[in-house]
Amino acid sequence: xxxxxxxxxxxxxxxxxxxxxxxxxxxxxxxxxxxxxxxxxxxxxxxxxxxxxxxxxxxxxxxxxxxxxxxxxxxxxxxxxxxxxxxxxxxxxxxxxxxxxxxxxxxxxxxxxxxxxxxxxxxxxxxxxxxxxxxxxxxxxxxxxxxx
Amino acid sequence: xxxxxxxxxxxxxxxxxxxxxxxxxxxxxxxxxxxxxxxxxxxxxxxxxxxxxxxxxxxxxxxxxxxxxxxxxxxxxxxxx
Numbered sequence: 001x002x003x004x005x006x007x008x009x010x011x012x013x014x015x016x017x018x019x020x021x022x023x024x025x026x027x028x029x030x031x032x033x034x035x036x037x038x039x040x041x042x043x044x045x046x047x048x049x050x051x052x053x054x055x056x057x058x059x060x061x062x063x064x065x066x067x068x069x070x071x072x073x074x075x076x077x078x079x080x081x082x083x084x085x086x087x088x089x090x091x092x093x094x095x096x097x098x099x100x101x102x103x104x105x106x107x108x109x110x111x112x113x114x115x116x117x118x119x120x121x122x123x124x125x126x127x128x129x130x131x132x133x134x135x136x137x138x139x140x141x142x143x144x145x146x147x148x
Numbered sequence: 149x150x151x152x153x154x155x156x157x158x159x160x161x162x163x164x165x166x167x168x169x170x171x172x173x174x175x176x177x178x179x180x181x182x183x184x185x186x187x188x189x190x191x192x193x194x195x196x197x198x199x200x201x202x203x204x205x206x207x208x209x210x211x212x213x214x215x216x217x218x219x220x221x222x223x224x225x226x227x228x229x
Contacts, residue, residue, distance in 0.1 A: 034229050050155055052154055052202070052223070054205050054219070058205060080228065091229075092228075092229060115228045117225070117228070118207065118226065119226060119228040119229075120154070120223065120228075121226055121227060121228035121229075122155035122223065122224065122227055134224065136224075137225035137227050142225070
């Protein structure tokens with residue numbers, strides 16, 4: 001299990017390749033990456049992500065440990081950035097390795113659902129107009145936790 | 149204890165962290181003390197349903213005890229991922 005919280009970009013391809021390599025007993029590797037999305041009209045200048053330095057690593061480790069206890073997993077990787085990012089930049093990634101794909105897919109979805117609502121990150125949009133907006137949590141993100 | 153604020157709570161109160169001396173027994177008691185201080189606190193804590201709290205870096209609720217706690221943090225619902 002590897003949990004990384006960092007400001008600089010990460011190399012998604014290299015991380016995915018390294019994660020998927022050298023395993024002989026894992027038939028399935030699932031990766032997901034989250035990307036800064038523009039409003040659709042080129043109006044987003046940047047996304048700023050604030051976090052709670054003392055708590056973030058522990059919260060992510062707790063979420064990952066819960067995934068390992070619920071599914072048959074060989075390994076879990078979580079990388080989550082903070083700081084200022086432009087549209088198209090990768091914010092975070094998760095990867096799961098399991099003997100079979102169902103566990104790998106489900107655990108990755110579980111990790112994403114919990115990362116969204118239970119990891120101490122907050123997103124602030126900086127529009128090209130100079131306006132800023134804290135992204136509000138969605139009810140559907142909170143509701144997504146109930147299926148687990 | 150240290151009291152930390154994040155995201156718009158930090159902006160509304162105007163600082164990220166402060167040391168508070170209190171006899172408050174629960175998070176709710178601490179919130180009541182803070183709200184009585186100044187308008188900016190009163191405003192930030194006016195709708196607790198819009199806030200989350202962590203005591204010693206564990207998510208909890210406003211009824212939780214803060215006896216012996218070193219750190220209490222207030223913030224809006226999280227938007228990770």
